[in-house]
Amino acid sequence: MTHHEPSVLLRPMVEADLPYLAEPAGEFDDFGLPPRTQVHLTSFESDGGLTVEVGGECAGSVSWHWTSWGPGPLSRTVMIGIGLRESYRGRGIGTLAQQLLVDAVFRGTSVNRVEAHTDIENHAEQRALEKVGFTQEGVVRGGQWRAGAYRDGYLYSILRAEWALRQAATLAGWSP
Numbered sequence: 001m002t003h004h005e006p007s008v009l010l011r012p013m014v015e016a017d018l019p020y021l022a023e024p025a026g027e028f029d030d031f032g033l034p035p036r037t038q039v040h041l042t043s044f045e046s047d048g049g050l051t052v053e054v055g056g057e058c059a060g061s062v063s064w065h066w067t068s069w070g071p072g073p074l075s076r077t078v079m080i081g082i083g084l085r086e087s088y089r090g091r092g093i094g095t096l097a098q099q100l101l102v103d104a105v106f107r108g109t110s111v112n113r114v115e116a117h118t119d120i121e122n123h124a125e126q127r128a129l130e131k132v133g134f135t136q137e138g139v140v141r142g143g144q145w146r147a148g149a150y151r152d153g154y155l156y157s158i159l160r161a162e163w164a165l166r167q168a169a170t171l172a173g174w175s176p
């Protein structure tokens, strides 16, 4: 990578972000406005979101919601999502923001895995997730309703041990 790495911050959403987050949506992110309940949410106790700030500007948002693979708290997992404003895409910000969110979720919860899901045609998000360290697990058929149709998507995950290994490798100066 030759370009300068942008400095990306995740912070609670504020009222002033809403006009930016409500900009016309693109192909893969037309899910409507973020619910008002996400504003000022700062913990991972419930579903929520944070603003992606770049150079003092609102560049978009990340979000998370809880799902479960079995009864009891140990089977609970967090699924993350992201949407950047058009002018902030393709500069490494999506990768960095999702790295920050994965790190925050593993630090702020006891989940064993963090999940993500994206449309089978969303190559930018697939590549960004792979750069963060996610593994593609399979196709989720017709799970997501978007733009008037049910869509197929890929399910991705990263496990706590895998994230820890990546952090250790980065500290040691070895890029996995």
Ligand SMILES: CC(C)(COP(=O)(O)OP(=O)(O)OC[C@H]1O[C@@H](n2cnc3c(N)ncnc32)[C@H](O)[C@@H]1OP(=O)(O)O)[C@@H](O)C(=O)NCCC(=O)NCCS
Pocket (backbone or CB within 6 Å): 026, 028, 029, 060, 081, 082, 083, 084, 085, 088, 089, 090, 091, 092, 093, 094, 095, 096, 117, 118, 119, 122, 123, 124, 125, 127, 128, 131
């Ligand atoms: C998907 C999204 C979050 C990715 O963030 P981003 O900042 O644009 O992506 P990055 O700049 O970090 O790029 C990540 C990788 O994807 C690649 N990429 C970027 N745009 C791409 C495209 N349109 N097609 C294929 N690859 C693409 C980049 O080249 C990079 O890989 P590389 O380092 O090997 O070259 C962002 O584009 C976005 O918000 N899109 C609209 C909403 C959306 O799709 N959200 C996800 C819904 S699940």
